[in-house]
Amino acid sequence: MCIPPYYKYLFLAIIVGTLVILAVFYDRVYYFIPTFVFAIMWSRVACLKCHEPILKDKNGWYIFSMRSTCRHCGQDTLLCEIESDEVASQRLK
Numbered sequence: 520m521c522i523p524p525y526y527k528y529l530f531l532a533i534i535v536g537t538l539v540i541l542a543v544f545y546d547r548v549y550y551f552i553p554t555f556v557f558a559i560m561w562s563r564v565a566c567l568k569c570h571e572p573i574l575k576d577k578n579g580w581y582i583f584s585m586r587s588t589c590r591h592c593g594q595d596t597l598l599c600e601i602e603s604d605e606v607a608s609q610r611l612k
């Protein structure tokens with residue numbers, strides 16, 4: 520069984536977002552420890568095809584994306600199989 524990287528990415532985004540909100544509103548500084556751990560996992564969720572993190576753009580900046588298309592190679596990160604170069608690169612145009 521395979522979980523598409525985009526689902527992991529969204530799941531971790533929700534966890535990180537919730538923990539940040541809890542830490543800020545309830546003034547619980549120790550919530551930042553799991554937030555930090557989840558944020559590292561989040562930033563490491565990578566595209567299956569090019570292995571670049573979904574959260575990073577071409578310049579290495581961390582940018583939150585709602586698109587499931589990989590910014591680096593065009594692979595649809597909602598899929599578990601690696602797409603061919605023709606299919607993936609078409610999507611980048």
Ligand SMILES: [Zn+2]
Nearest residue numbers: 566569589592
């Ligand atoms: Zn990619």
